[in-house]
Amino acid sequence: MSSREAExxxxxxxxxxxxxxxxxxxRVEELEQHNQDLQIMLETATExxxxxxxxxxxxxxxxxxxxxxxxDHADVVEDELHxxxxxxxxxxxxxxxxxxxxxxxxxxxxxxxxxxxxxVNAMMGELFxxxxxxxxGCKAAGLFFEPGDxxxxxxxxAEKGLVDKQEVRLQRPGGAPVWVQISLxxxxxxxxxxxxxxxxxxxxxxxxxxxxxxxxxxAYLGFLKKDNITDIALGDHVAGEMTVMFSDLxxxxxxxxxxxxxxxxxxxxxxxxxxxxxxxAHNGIIIKYLGDGIHAIFPQSADDAxxxxxxxxxxxxxxxxxxxxxxxxxxxxxxxxxxxxxxxGIVGEQDRMQGDTFSDEVNLTARIEGxxxxxxxxxxxxxxxxxxxxxxxxxxIRFLDxxxxxxxxxxxxxxxxxxxxxxxxxxxxxxxxxxxxVAIALYYNRDFTGAQAKLFDVLQRNPRDKAAWHHLVNATRxxxxxxxxxxxxxxxxxxK
Numbered sequence: 001m002s003s004r005e006a007e008x009x010x011x012x013x014x015x016x017x018x019x020x021x022x023x024x025x026x027r028v029e030e031l032e033q034h035n036q037d038l039q040i041m042l043e044t045a046t047e048x049x050x051x052x053x054x055x056x057x058x059x060x061x062x063x064x065x066x067x068x069x070x071x072d073h074a075d076v077v078e079d080e081l082h083x084x085x086x087x088x089x090x091x092x093x094x095x096x097x098x099x100x101x102x103x104x105x106x107x108x109x110x111x112x113x114x115x116x117x118x119x120v121n122a123m124m125g126e127l128f129x130x131x132x133x134x135x136x137g138c139k140a141a142g143l144f145f146e147p148g149d150x151x152x153x154x155x156x157x158a159e160k161g162l163v164d165k166q167e168v169r170l171q172r173p174g175g176a177p178v179w180v181q182i183s184l185x186x187x188x189x190x191x192x193x194x195x196x197x198x199x200x201x202x203x204x205x206x207x208x209x210x211x212x213x214x215x216x217x218x219a220y221l222g223f224l225k226k227d228n229i230t231d232i233a234l235g236d237h238v239a240g241e242m243t244v245m246f247s248d249l250x251x252x253x254x255x256x257x258x259x260x261x262x263x264x265x266x267x268x269x270x271x272x273x274x275x276x277x278x279x280x281a282h283n284g285i286i287i288k289y290l291g292d293g294i295h296a297i298f299p300q301s302a303d304d305a306x307x308x309x310x311x312x313x314x315x316x317x318x319x320x321x322x323x324x325x326x327x328x329x330x331x332x333x334x335x336x337x338x339x340x341x342x343x344x345g346i347v348g349e350q351d352r353m354q355g356d357t358f359s360d361e362v363n364l365t366a367r368i369e370g371x372x373x374x375x376x377x378x379x380x381x382x383x384x385x386x387x388x389x390x391x392x393x394x395x396x397i398r399f400l401d402x403x404x405x406x407x408x409x410x411x412x413x414x415x416x417x418x419x420x421x422x423x424x425x426x427x428x429x430x431x432x433x434x435x436x437x438v439a440i441a442l443y444y445n446r447d448f449t450g451a452q453a454k455l456f457d458v459l460q461r462n463p464r465d466k467a468a469w470h471h472l473v474n475a476t477r478x479x480x481x482x483x484x485x486x487x488x489x490x491x492x493x494x495x496k
Contacts (some may be wrong), residue, residue, distance in 0.1 A: 061175070064256060105198050110140040112186070112193045115150075119189065127180075127201055128172050139199070145169035145177045157184050157195065167202065236346045242297050243305040243339040244362050246369035247275070249292040249311065250332040268292055269333055271331070274319050275312045282308035287344070287355050297357060302339050302388040306395060306417060309335045309379055313420030331460040335370025336383040338362075339388050364412065367405040367493070371414065374493075376399060376466030378420065383413035395419055398433045399440060400467060402490045411490050416467065428462035436468060443471060444489040448479035 095176065106124035110117045117138050125132040141150040149168050156163050163184035169177040180199040187196050249255075249271065256264050279286055279296045282304040288293045298305035311337065320330040340361030349358045368380050380400065388391055400414040418429050427434075439454030455472040458465060479489075 011242045030467050036240075041489070079451045085137075092383065102484070106180075106201060107195045108135065108140070108143070109189050109194050109197075110185075110197065111189075112195055115140045118192075119193065124199070127199070128170075130173055134173070141169050143170040146397065153184060157186065161186065165200075168200065181296070185412075202323045218352075237340070238345065239343045240299070241339065241341050242299045243280075243302045243337055243388075244342065244357060244365045245296045245298065245305055245309065245337050246290075246366050247294045247295070247296075247309075247333055247335045248290075248369060250334060250373065252292045255331070271319065275333075278315055279308050279313045282311070283309050287357055295357070297342075297344060299344075301390070302337075303390055305337050305339075306381065306389065307384070309337060309381075309417065310395075310419045313378055317420065333378065334372030335379045336365050336367075336372065337379075337385045338365035338368055339382065339385040354380070360408070364405060364408065367407075368412070368414065371403065371405075371493070375470055376415070377416050377418070379417040381417055382417050386415050396421075396430060398429065401435050401440070401471075402444070402488075404490050404492045406493050425462075425464065429465065431467070432458040432462050432468075436465075438473060439468075439475075443475050446478075446483055446489075448475045448483075451475040452479060 049423065060456055082095060082124065105128045107118035107119075107121045107125050108117055117135055117140055120135045122133045123131060128135065136178060139294055141147055142151045146169065153166065153168075155165050163182065165181050165183055168182055170180050170182075171177055179202050180204050182200075185196045185198075187194055189196075255267070259267060266353065268291075271292070272294070276286060276294065279294070283300045284296045284298045284304060287297060288302045289295075296308075298308065313333070316333055323330060338361055340359065342357050342359035342361050344355070344357045346354070364382070368382060372380055377400075381397075386397065389395070395417055396419045397415050397417050400416045403412050403414055404410070405412065421429065435454050436458050438457070439451045442448075442454060443451040452472065452475045455468050455475060458468045459472065462468070
């Protein structure tokens with residue numbers, strides 16, 4: 001072996017040493033072949049003289065010596081390679097430990113054979129608020145709040161070779177959960193198949209998301225096809241047909257005058273706390289609060305909106321029962337629903353944004369809600385909403401009037417939903433509904449006297465029917481004075 005090869009062997013990497021071994025093996029093969037050739041030459045060269053024989057014998061001895069040396073050195077080099085590989089592996093594990101200890105990410109390593117934790121860095125101990133030694137020897141599955149999550153991740157690791165940034169809850173020794181983002185990788189540690197598990201504490205982010213969801217509901221983010229509030233951008237919107245709801249407290253100004261500012265806030269929050277969950281329970285999204293009012297949308301169906309309206313009124317009934325125990329006056333609310341095409345999205349400017357809805361149908365809904373005061377009832381829906389109900393007969397609905405609201409030229413047909421009326425009032429409206437609707441038809445046909453008679457009949461049985469009183473006043477006035485030229489029966493509103 002040349003001095004150059006010796007230098008290469010003494011200072012080379014494992015890969016270079018392997019190349020030298022292969023080169024030596026090739027030379028050994030060449031020398032063996034050369035030796036065989038010399039043997040033949042020795043056998044046939046005796047006749048050429050003793051001197052030649054001696055020379056060939058010496059050359060053969062030298063070659064055999066070289067073969068022995070080369071073979072011995074090849075074994076040494078192979079041993080050195082194995083030793084250096086073991087040192088490199090040990091060094092790589094030491095480097096892994098140094099890297100893992102230096103990283104700000106909590107890390108744990110566990111064996112694949114029995115899921116026993118064999119390594120934990122200091123950050124993992126801090127995350128779990130325990131000493132690192134307390135985690136060593138524990139089962140990795142015990143770190144998970146839901147044991148099934150560990151099994152799912154191991155299946156994912158077996159199928160895909162990795163697990164990347166999956167949100168999951170881990171469990172501190174005291175049982176308290178902590179939200180983390182977890183990643184898993186297979187590796188060899190201490191010469192055993194193992195899994196490196198890196199986690200990122202996202203409990204603060206989760207808390208922030210939960211806090212932000214109280215300002216921008218998760219349902220609203222999902223409706224806008226956004227995963228996180230940080231994905232929201234000015235101008236994001238969804239357009240389509242949906243049902244919009246406006247509701248408002250009646251007489252809040254007079255109520256608030258008797259209360260301190262603190263009492264006002266407590267009262268509004270008590271009321272909103274009772275009725276807002278009803279919207280969510282029926283697949284609705286609260287776009288915003290309007291002081292004591294609520295603006296919400298129901299993207300899936302008009303039935304969701306009608307049921308939500310009924311339940312809101314029933315919650316108010318329950319709230320009034322509670323208020324009566326405190327000697328407080330009852331409250332009433334007005335509800336308006338309309339269905340049509342609208343845009344729902346984010347408006348404002350870069351430093352201050354909020355959700356809102358836009359379309360003429362939205363403005364109409366606000367007007368419809370205001371008409372509950374005009375007719376003295378609680379719940380009015382438009383004809384377009386009634387048309388989209390799957391089974392209108394499932395509800396207590398009666399025709400109310402034809403109206404042209406301020407700012408619109410189109411006539412809107414309105415209906416009253418009275419499912420949430422007190423049982424006695426509901427029963428009386430059901431009993432008189434046919435006569436009430438006949439009276440309205442007579443009124444539109446200019447038979448004001450006939451309308452009067454029917455409405456008198458309705459009011460004799462249900463004297464508190466404010467909508468019937470409203471139409472009776474109009475029918476009586478027109479019966480006395482006659483209808484003006486061009487009269488159509490449509491109620492024209494000249495104010496909001």
